[in-house]
Amino acid sequence: xxxxxxxxxxxxxxxxxxxxxxxxxxxxxxxxxxxxxxxxxxxxxxxxxxxxxxxxxxxxxxxxxxxxxxxxxxxxxxxxxxxxxxxxxxxxxxxxxxxxxxxxxxxxxxxxxxxxxxxxxxxxxxxxxxxxxxxxxxxxxxxxxxxxxxxxxxxxxxxxxxxxxxxxxxxxxxxxxxxxxxxxxxxxxxxxxxxxxxxxxxxxxxxxxxxxxxxxxxxxxxxxxxxxxxxxxxxxxxxxxxxxxxxxxxxxxxxxxxxxxxxxxxxxxxxxxxxxxxxxxxxxxxxxxxxxxxxxxxxxxxxxxxxxxxxxxxxxxxxxxxxxxxxxxxxxxxxxxxxxxxxxxxxxxxxxxxxxxxxxxxxxxxxxxxxxxxxxxxxxxxx
Amino acid sequence: xxxxxxxxxxxxxxxxxxxxxxxxxxxxxxxxxxxxxxxxxxxxxxxxxxxxxxxxxxxxxxxxxxxxxxxxxxxxxxxxxxxxxxxxxxxxxxxxxxxxxxxxxxxxxxxxxxxxxxxxxxxxxxxxxxxxxxxxxxxxxxxxxxxxxxxxxxxxxxxxxxxxxxxxxxxxxxxxxxxxxxxxxxxxxxxxxxxxxxxxxxxxxxxxxxxxxxxxxxxxxxxxxxxxxxxxxxxxxxxxxxxxxxxxxxxxxxxxxxxxxxxxxxxxxxxxxxxxxxxxxxxxxxxxxxxxxxxxxxxxxxxxxxxxxxxxxxxxxxxxxxxxxxxxxxxxxxxxxxxxxxxxxxxxxxxxxxxxxxxxxxxxxxxxxxxxxxxxxxxxxxxxxxxxxxxxxxxxxxxxxxxxxxxxxxxxxxxxxxxxxxxxxxxxxxxxxxxxxxxxxxxxxxxxxxxxxxxxxxxxxxxxxxxxxxxxxxxxxxxxxxxxxxxxxxxxxxxxxxxxxxxxxxxxxxxxxxxxxxxxxxxxxxxxxxxxxxxxxxxxxxxxxxxxxxxxxxxxxxxxxxxxxxxxxxxxxxxxxxxxxxxxxxxxxxxxxxxxxx
Numbered sequence: 001x002x003x004x005x006x007x008x009x010x011x012x013x014x015x016x017x018x019x020x021x022x023x024x025x026x027x028x029x030x031x032x033x034x035x036x037x038x039x040x041x042x043x044x045x046x047x048x049x050x051x052x053x054x055x056x057x058x059x060x061x062x063x064x065x066x067x068x069x070x071x072x073x074x075x076x077x078x079x080x081x082x083x084x085x086x087x088x089x090x091x092x093x094x095x096x097x098x099x100x101x102x103x104x105x106x107x108x109x110x111x112x113x114x115x116x117x118x119x120x121x122x123x124x125x126x127x128x129x130x131x132x133x134x135x136x137x138x139x140x141x142x143x144x145x146x147x148x149x150x151x152x153x154x155x156x157x158x159x160x161x162x163x164x165x166x167x168x169x170x171x172x173x174x175x176x177x178x179x180x181x182x183x184x185x186x187x188x189x190x191x192x193x194x195x196x197x198x199x200x201x202x203x204x205x206x207x208x209x210x211x212x213x214x215x216x217x218x219x220x221x222x223x224x225x226x227x228x229x230x231x232x233x234x235x236x237x238x239x240x241x242x243x244x245x246x247x248x249x250x251x252x253x254x255x256x257x258x259x260x261x262x263x264x265x266x267x268x269x270x271x272x273x274x275x276x277x278x279x280x281x282x283x284x285x286x287x288x289x290x291x292x293x294x295x296x297x298x299x300x301x302x303x304x305x306x307x308x309x310x311x312x313x314x315x316x317x318x319x320x321x322x323x324x325x326x327x328x329x330x331x332x333x334x335x336x337x338x339x340x341x342x343x344x345x346x347x348x349x350x351x352x353x354x355x356x357x358x359x360x361x362x363x364x365x366x367x368x369x370x371x372x373x374x375x376x377x378x379x380x381x382x383x
Numbered sequence: 384x385x386x387x388x389x390x391x392x393x394x395x396x397x398x399x400x401x402x403x404x405x406x407x408x409x410x411x412x413x414x415x416x417x418x419x420x421x422x423x424x425x426x427x428x429x430x431x432x433x434x435x436x437x438x439x440x441x442x443x444x445x446x447x448x449x450x451x452x453x454x455x456x457x458x459x460x461x462x463x464x465x466x467x468x469x470x471x472x473x474x475x476x477x478x479x480x481x482x483x484x485x486x487x488x489x490x491x492x493x494x495x496x497x498x499x500x501x502x503x504x505x506x507x508x509x510x511x512x513x514x515x516x517x518x519x520x521x522x523x524x525x526x527x528x529x530x531x532x533x534x535x536x537x538x539x540x541x542x543x544x545x546x547x548x549x550x551x552x553x554x555x556x557x558x559x560x561x562x563x564x565x566x567x568x569x570x571x572x573x574x575x576x577x578x579x580x581x582x583x584x585x586x587x588x589x590x591x592x593x594x595x596x597x598x599x600x601x602x603x604x605x606x607x608x609x610x611x612x613x614x615x616x617x618x619x620x621x622x623x624x625x626x627x628x629x630x631x632x633x634x635x636x637x638x639x640x641x642x643x644x645x646x647x648x649x650x651x652x653x654x655x656x657x658x659x660x661x662x663x664x665x666x667x668x669x670x671x672x673x674x675x676x677x678x679x680x681x682x683x684x685x686x687x688x689x690x691x692x693x694x695x696x697x698x699x700x701x702x703x704x705x706x707x708x709x710x711x712x713x714x715x716x717x718x719x720x721x722x723x724x725x726x727x728x729x730x731x732x733x734x735x736x737x738x739x740x741x742x743x744x745x746x747x748x749x750x751x752x753x754x755x756x757x758x759x760x761x762x763x764x765x766x767x768x769x770x771x772x773x774x775x776x777x778x779x780x781x782x783x784x785x786x787x788x789x790x791x792x793x794x795x796x797x798x799x800x801x802x803x804x805x806x807x808x809x810x811x812x813x814x815x816x817x818x819x820x821x822x823x824x825x826x827x828x829x830x831x832x833x834x835x836x837x838x839x840x841x842x843x844x845x846x847x848x849x850x851x852x853x854x855x856x857x858x859x860x861x862x863x864x865x866x867x868x869x870x871x872x873x874x875x876x877x878x879x880x881x882x883x884x885x886x887x888x889x890x891x892x893x894x895x896x897x898x899x900x901x902x903x904x905x906x907x908x909x910x911x912x913x914x915x916x917x918x919x920x921x922x923x924x925x926x927x928x929x930x931x932x933x934x935x936x937x938x939x940x941x942x943x944x945x946x947x948x949x950x951x952x953x954x955x956x957x958x959x960x961x962x963x964x965x966x967x968x969x970x971x972x973x974x975x976x977x978x979x980x981x
Contacts, residue, residue: 242938378950
């Protein structure tokens with residue numbers, strides 16, 4: 001990535017660093033990660049840092065997100081080196097998030113995170129029910145999650161988010177309701193509520209296909225989703241995206257950048273970058289990634305050059321996932337396209353069905369459409 | 384040529400009983416072709432015909448054969464073997480004095496054999512019975528001969544036993560054709576009369592008419608007149624099929640050949656028309672046979688509305704070589720622009736549809752086939768309708784008539800019960816049962832065409848484990864208690880889903896129909912009520928439930944490329960359907976209205 005295009009110099013950017021390590025693979029996880037024990041982690045961190053070095057110091061990074069895998073799988077020393085490398089290059093970033101695994105987050109790690117300017121934590125809690133955690137293949141308990149979050153709060157973190165998963169096989173609306181309440185009771189600022197996606201190639205899918213697990217039916221799944229929206233709203237959380245809820249002023253700036261279709265830099269194996277014209281994805285293999293970086297080669301594995309239609313459609317689809325929706329004026333300014341004109345027919349069709357709302361220069365999904373968003377968004381995926 | 388030495392004959396047979404092989408053997412034995420240049424089954428020259436093993440278009444070939452010191456001219460006029468193409472058999476027979484009725488020695492008499500024998504008897508041609516495939520281990524020529532005597536009235540002693548494959552008995556058969564079949568009447572002194580029994584469009588010559596001369600003769604440069612159309616033409620070429628087109632100077636009484644006369648369009652020539660001399664015309668045309676009647680209709684719509692003109696061009700191209708199907712523009716409130724097409728039967732429809740898709744790369748949405756109905760209006764006028772949507776308001780109708788057929792089914796005795804049950808359910812009345820031998824039976828029914836046109840044949844094949852054969856012949860229109868079933872999708876009537884059924888079955892059919900429809904319409908973002916209305920009254924309702932969940936939980940930077948592909952695919956999936964209001968209806972839903980199975 002020796003060169004970078006115009007938008008990267010001028011726009012505010014997101015920086016994503018992918019740490020593809022886990023202490024073990026969760027049964028539902030379709031992301032790329034490897035067991036930490038198999039790798040020379042110092043070498044990996046050095047490679048990540050040299051990929052960072054390919055971007056000039058004046059690259060206007062506004063938000064940083066260190067995700068995985070699980071960054072907390074790194075030994076504290078290696079994690080500190082990586083954080084220092086980021087923090088020293090972009091000390092002015094407004095938001096610096098690190099994903100934390102509840103079973104791995106102790107006082108030492110929290111101290112290191114604080115020292116290098118991390119100001120937002122995201123905990124992969126998923127559930128407070130032992131049975132559900134077991135089924136998901138998580139290696140922490142509900143108590144681990146509660147104490148990790150309390151510890152983080154005591155250490156001075158004031159912007160903490162947690163992830164929950166619903167529609168887990170065997171779960172019930174009651175069990176989900178309890179999860180929501182326990183999450184709210186932890187006094188966090190942000191909650192992501194994801195319907196379980198049974199990804200191809202995961203042990204979970206095999207179990208469902210073998211008939212060992214019964215997938216949750218559509219009606220229950222939908223009811224759980226609606227329950228999350230209502231329950232979190234009454235607890236003071238504002239839904240700002242299909243799966244994301246935050247207290248006023250605590251929406252995740254970094255993720256908002258994706259839905260605004262702004263540019264971002266992705267560092268690390270399997271990470272993606274977008275410079276406003278192309279999407280590039282790094283190779284999803286730690287050894288090859290390290291080898292290429294050390295040899296001064298590009299870690300990019302595939303790159304997709306977007307034409308005008310792609311850009312317009314991606315912006316539309318991403319914007320529509322948010323509750324503020326498409327700002328028609330901003331859309332025209334960034335894409336050069338008149339949203340109401342190029343999407344006149346799907347706009348009219350879904351509006352008539354009560355699935356899209358048009359108001360105050362904005363177009364957004366109606367509440368009724370949130371649970372079936374893809375059936376609306378697909379009509380915005382091409383002209 | 385002296386008419387005493389001319390023999391004009393057809394071979395009629397059930398599919399696969401060896402008609403084409405016999406024709407090939409005759410061509411070889413008469414030296415018309417050598418076995419080296421004999422492509423397998425030379426007379427079938429269209430791909431689809433060869434793939435399906437059936438002959439669609441009649442062809443003719445002229446052979447010369449020495450018998451008893453004389454050279455005979457043998458004109459073989461080929462015929463198709465499928466029920467849908469009855470009229471082509473009768474048009475071929477009209478040009479002949481004799482017919483060879485070929486029956487497979489291992490299969491015995493089939494329903495088509497019986498139907499063809501009836502046709503031959505009606506036309507008044509001399510019939511010769513031929514038992515083919517006597518070389519097969521399973522051959523039972525004596526049992527089959529018994530059946531032929533019993534069912535067809537051909538004396539068992541007079542049946543020829545041959546193997547077209549090995550050639551055994553074929554020479555004796557040729558001898559017998561010369562010896563036993565009558566030659567044409569000698570009317571060479573009278574004015575020209577020739578029957579047009581087929582035609583095809585040739586890229587260079589224009590229309591080629593297949594003719595049989597009944598009186599006088601045809602000459603090159605003769606000015607001729609087609610008596611039906613009244614148009615006159617100058618003959619530029621005459622010839623015979625040997626089997627390639629070989630020009631001759633004249634065609635005399637009794638001879639068979641072709642005329643090229645600068646005729647541009649296939650539609651200008653009516654099959655069955657009489658050719659006469661323009662300067663010295665005949666008083667009356669030859670007695671013609673019944674013109675083909677289109678009995679099955681279906682609407683064809685382009686899957687993609689922008690391909691309407693491409694579909695039209697494809698139809699025009701097909702019509703050049705098949706005058707027996709028709710197409711006319713159709714505008715359905717529900718489905719947009721398309722064509723209403725008429726066919727001789729279901730097989731004919733399938734062949735046309737297959738050729739359209741195969742030869743033109745078109746995606747077609749086709750409505751369920753329907754039959755023609757006769758409506759007697761309250762003012763006494765009789766109107767024919769080809770689609771349920773054309774049915775006038777109930778209050779304007781005095782009587783509704785539907786086409787009836789005589790149906791022959793030949794089957795094994797153990798399947799009689801199953802077939803009787805099916806036939807009864809389809810409103811067919813048993814006329815008679817005739818045992819061909821202790822294990823085989825011929826059942827004759829009378830029933831409405833609408834009930835057998837769709838899957839009846841498949842059903843009896845299933846009941847009899849593939850044994851039964853069936854043929855039918857239109858007998859006329861009869862008044863029955865018919866009602867129209869309308870389907871409302873999301874509150875909107877969809878004309879292409881309407882069907883006309885007997886009153887006694889209407890409610891049951893209506894209920895079954897929405898159940899089928901419910902299964903074939905995919906779930907949408909909203910609930911879709913499906914309603915069945917008979918005479919404006921809703922009698923049944925089903926609901927296609929809305930899908931409750933269709934959303935990607937996580938969509939962040941690294942997921943965008945993959946997710947956009949998935950969304951595009953989801954959008955593409957809607958394309959191969961027809962939109963009716965906000966509901967997408969797939970092709971299979973239109974066909975499901977005729978599916979009466981459980």
